[in-house]
Amino acid sequence: MCGIFAYHGQQQALPLLVEGLRRLEYRGYDSTGVALANGNEVVRFRTVGKVGNLHTVLPSDHPATKGIAHTRWATHGGVTEANTHPHASFDGEVQLVHNGIIENFRQLKAQLSAAGITCTSETDSEVLAHHVALGLKEGRSPEEAVAAVLNKARGTWGLCVMFNAHDALVCARHGSPLIIGKGDGEMFVSSDPHPLASHTNRVIYLEDGDLATITSDGVRVSRLGGQEVEANVTVLDNDWGESELGDSPHFMHKEIHEQPDALRHCIAGRVERTLGKGHLGGMKLTHETIVQTPHVKLLGCGTSFHAAEIGQMLIENMARIPSVAHISSEYRSNEPVINPKALHLAISQSGETADTIAAIKEIHLKGGQAFGVVNVVGSTIARLCGQGVYIHSGPEQSVASTKAFTNMVAALTIFATQLGRTGNLSRNEGRAIMEGLQQAPHLMEAYFDNPGPIDEAVDLLCNAKSVLFLGRGLSAPVAKEGALKLMEIAYIPCLAYPAGEMKHGPIALLEEGSPVVVIAPNDHVKAKTLSAIHECRARGARIILIHEKGDVIAEEGDVSIAVPAIHPLLTPLLTVVPLQLMAYRAAVKLGRDVDRPRNLAKSVTVE
Ligand code: M6R
Secondary structure, eight states: OOEEEESSSSSSSHHHHHHHHHHHHHGGEEEEEEEEEOSSSSSEEEEEEGGGGGGSOOSSOOOEEEEEEEEOOOOSSOOOTTSSSEOOTTTEEEEEESSBBTTHHHHHHHHHHHHTOOOSSOOHHHHHHHHHHHHHTOOOHHHHHHHHHHHHHHBBBEEEEEEESSOOEEEEEEOOOEEEEESOOOOOEESSSSGGGTTTTTTOOOOTTEEEEEEETTTEEEEEOOOOOOOOEEEEOGGGGGOOTTTOOOOOHHHHHHHHHHHHHHTTTTEEEGGGOOOTEEEEEEEEHHHHHHOEEEEESSHHHHHHHHHHHHHHHHHHEEEEEEHHHHHHGGOOHHHHHHSSEEEEESSHHHHHHHHHHHHHHTTOOOEEEEEEEOOOHHHHOEEEOOOOOOOOOSSSSSSSHHHHHHHHHHHHHHHHHHTSOHHHHHHHHHHHHHHHHHHHHHHHHHHOOHHHHHHHHTOOOOOOEEOOOOHHHHHHHHHHHHHHHHHOOOOEEEGGGGGGGGGGGGOOEEEEEEOOOOTHHHHHHHHHHHHHHHHHEEEEOOOOOOOOTGGGGGGGEOOOOOOOGGGGHHHHHHHHHHHHHHHHHHTSSSOOOOTTSOHHHOO
């Protein structure tokens, strides 16, 4: 949520900042702004809308070699130029960009009013700029002035402050990510690793409560309280360089089609086929720990929650350990019972989702242990858990998550076999699952060669008032995932239900011609799903059926889309793909902004 990019070095800052914002734009795209300092003056340019709009207010050239930039996802205050970052202090001495929420901003604002300072925006962030400026006036150094206001603030921040009369940039992190990139004679600051990859692979992940003072040739990191800490430099994974659009029309299109290779990366070195199981090195669990595990809880939001629901079923099926998936945003507030012997899996593509981070903190607070199932290396969730697995999808830039979903499901499948082979799962059955997993990338490729009548399905969907998605067993979360994709990028109202529940309520929605998407692979619940299809057809619904190739159930669909047959426990890896394509093509057909759907952001870093 919101992207921050900053530069302090020898090169002209402006093009670097704009490029940095462009790469961070998926984090928020309501409005954008840049402030530049060249030693004599500070200038600021802001505009409503996407980074592409910035050129309307920016000079073609500017000599400044230092600057800060921001792309906003609005929380406090509407989408206006006044609410756009950077925010300037009352005296023009301070420019500030902020990601997060200052919960007590009203109190901080009242203190400013008492000092005769009026805020010009409705944001919670602006108050910080004025308080820092007041601190400078009181004789504090830039670090001290930033620390002083943050010691009074409650909430979350990743922020970067630039000064008119001081060379250094001051950054701080508490709950919102901030990464420093170290170049030679130049330093970068970014909300995530993407924009840094083209400049340097040496990065410092700030921790919560850190404050960093940055000049062109160095960085000093301390805690908010003042004590200095060692700035650990991490070498960035090469994968972060591969985030270009290339020949694809959209990142979503690219990422859907990257799934076979992403899946290969996820399973590489993790399949022990002859033993009939997989092994995730980061899940260091002894036989004794596994047999004593009372239950598994899987946590995630959105697409990651849908993967968690599939993981729950796979673990129960293969390992016979009671498992339950929780929506992270609900978890903490529901007074969860946390058993220190239980396994908690925190599932997240970005590794920055505030709701999931809050759930992990709750687990830790109550003596539990959490393992991350995360894509972004070095992200907050990965570091907070300190144990777990990377799903290795590579950079996912489209707001609609696709390749992360299939890799989460693959990683959870491997984990389920790892648990299962300690007891319930036979070697032969485990081997069949592992073989299926190894075939899955080829089967996805085979599907892409012949994706079926997606456009016919899209014609039915685009004109619909609403769309019902149905699936049973492992296909129920797939139905939810298909509905989420279509809703979030095509803005078509969708409802997803376990197929058997349809007759308990949603059937009332059906009219002549209502489109119903049914996911019915050839598994043990197919016959029951078929009954739901008949009930829908009897009410005039048009069925878009996702089924396995060669299955006679194809006759039941008005539009039938075949995916290659696979092991019944692996069907989500294939059945989700036509749903992703349908959502993508519907959004394109309706002229939506596919990669940056309205009101959304890629990483939701506020609770
Ligand atoms: O980064 P995370 O996996 O933690 O993100 C969770 C959700 O915000 C995310 O899956 C969201 O629902 C996507 N836009 C779905 O496509």
